[in-house]
Amino acid sequence: MKEYESLIIGGGPSGITAAxxxxxxxxxxxxxxxxxxxxxxxxxxxxxxxxxxxxxxxxYELIDxxxxxxxxxxxxxxxxxxxxxxxxxxxxxxxxxxxxVAARTLIICTGAQWRKLGVPGENKxxxxxxxxxxxxxxxxxxxxEVACIGGGDTALxxxxxxxxxxxxxxxxxxxxxxxxxxxxxxxxxxxPKIEVIYNTIATEFVGDTxxxxxxxxxxxxxxxxxxxxxxxxxxxxxxxxxxxxxADLETDSQGFIKTDHEMVTSMPGVFAAGDIRSKYCRQVSxxxxxxxxxxxxxxxxxxxxx
Amino acid sequence: xxxxxxxxTFEADxxxxxxxxxxxxxxxxxxxxxxxxxxVEELAQEYAGQIHVVKMNVDExxxxxxKYGIRAIPTLILFQGGEVMEQVTxxxxxxxxxxxxxxxx
Numbered sequence: 562m563k564e565y566e567s568l569i570i571g572g573g574p575s576g577i578t579a580a581x582x583x584x585x586x587x588x589x590x591x592x593x594x595x596x597x598x599x600x601x602x603x604x605x606x607x608x609x610x611x612x613x614x615x616x617x618x619x620x621y622e623l624i625d626x627x628x629x630x631x632x633x634x635x636x637x638x639x640x641x642x643x644x645x646x647x648x649x650x651x652x653x654x655x656x657x658x659x660x661x662v663a664a665r666t667l668i669i670c671t672g673a674q675w676r677k678l679g680v681p682g683e684n685k686x687x688x689x690x691x692x693x694x695x696x697x698x699x700x701x702x703x704x705x706e707v708a709c710i711g712g713g714d715t716a717l718x719x720x721x722x723x724x725x726x727x728x729x730x731x732x733x734x735x736x737x738x739x740x741x742x743x744x745x746x747x748x749x750x751x752x753p754k755i756e757v758i759y760n761t762i763a764t765e766f767v768g769d770t771x772x773x774x775x776x777x778x779x780x781x782x783x784x785x786x787x788x789x790x791x792x793x794x795x796x797x798x799x800x801x802x803x804x805x806x807x808a809d810l811e812t813d814s815q816g817f818i819k820t821d822h823e824m825v826t827s828m829p830g831v832f833a834a835g836d837i838r839s840k841y842c843r844q845v846s847x848x849x850x851x852x853x854x855x856x857x858x859x860x861x862x863x864x865x866x867x
Numbered sequence: 868x869x870x871x872x873x874x875x876t877f878e879a880d881x882x883x884x885x886x887x888x889x890x891x892x893x894x895x896x897x898x899x900x901x902x903x904x905x906x907v908e909e910l911a912q913e914y915a916g917q918i919h920v921v922k923m924n925v926d927e928x929x930x931x932x933x934k935y936g937i938r939a940i941p942t943l944i945l946f947q948g949g950e951v952m953e954q955v956t957x958x959x960x961x962x963x964x965x966x967x968x969x970x971x972x
Binding site: 604641 | 894897899900903904905909937938940954956961
């Protein structure tokens with residue numbers, strides 16, 4: 562069985578940064594990512610708030626720059642999904658679908674994933690009108706009418722992106738005001754293609770082979786209606802990604818991992834960084850900081866205990 | 868490398884292929900397509916001789932995606948004997964894709 566001083570689980574910005582810091586410190590690492598590196602950044606069209614790129618940068622271009630940092634190092638990349646973590650006193654065993662490895666420290670950077678609405682028809686029409694990625698799928702709805710569901714930064718940002726492609730956007734929000742950044746709110750409210758429907762939730766996706774509409778319910782009056790659209794984009798928040806964490810690893814009520822400000826978790830030698838942490842601000846910039854902090858503390862832990 | 872197919876070569880390369888064919892419908896600007904690309908390449912190698920794995924750029928080839936009702940990418944479709952056997956959308960894991968292939972092949 563392969564053995565590492567540190568195993569980094571997850572290849573988004575926090576995992577890449579943790580890998581970079583540990584490699585520079587000469588620590589033997591393994592790096593786990595089930596897909597290509599990048600995580601949610603790959604789902605983001607443009608990153609406008611990462612320092613150093615005042616004109617903004619495309620998500621995949623930023624990730625190419627991040628991973629280029631690692632090109633100078635030789636280390637094990639494990640393209641698989643972690644399924645289980647077992648505590649063996651002085652080390653942890655991590656099981657994958659096709660192998661198992663041992664590591665003295667773990668840095669969990671599994672991130673977050675888009676939350677599903679959980680209403681009838683959502684799975685049936687996923688990929689047939691229901692989407693979670695405007696950048697990927699917006700083009701299929703060029704010149705058509707679509708709905709966006711949500712009221713945070715992502716819902717506003719993606720609606721603005723879609724308004725360049727589609728003929729009309731119904732932005733469906735369950736509250737009477739948006740939570741997203743004021744900058745985006747102002748743009749959305751001024752956009753002639755975006756019609757905001759407040760105090761309303763989607764209760765069902767309907768159609769034949771493809772999506773043709775959404776059933777809506779006004780949460781104030783209880784009145785129901787059918788909105789005819791070809792596409793529906795769901796942007797209602799994030800769930801933790803992973804699901805293989807041991808019972809001893811303390812999480813919050815939503816399943817995000819609790820850490821202190823040094824990225825130390827409830828298990829010795831286990832650190833967490835990025836969106837998988839229980840925290841309020843989930844950004845590329847905070848993930849990068851978390852990754853560096855976790856790597857620094859994993860290194861200190863190795864020096865003290867081994 | 869998984870070969871590229873086009874609207875023009877789709878019938879010969881996919882529908883009339885003796886082996887089952889996994890088609891990855893993708894586009895260069897699509898992040899999740901980039902995310903899944905290395906997995907698709909690995910599948911092409913691991914299943915060499917059992918199935919063909921090919922890619923279709925939906926930007927350059929609008930007809931085939933529209934015929935199969937594709938409204939999201941990446942979409943992967945497993946064809947056998949000209950018929951759709953299985954279809955999956957989004958950047959799913961390698962384990963999921965292997966399951967899908969071994970269930971049908």
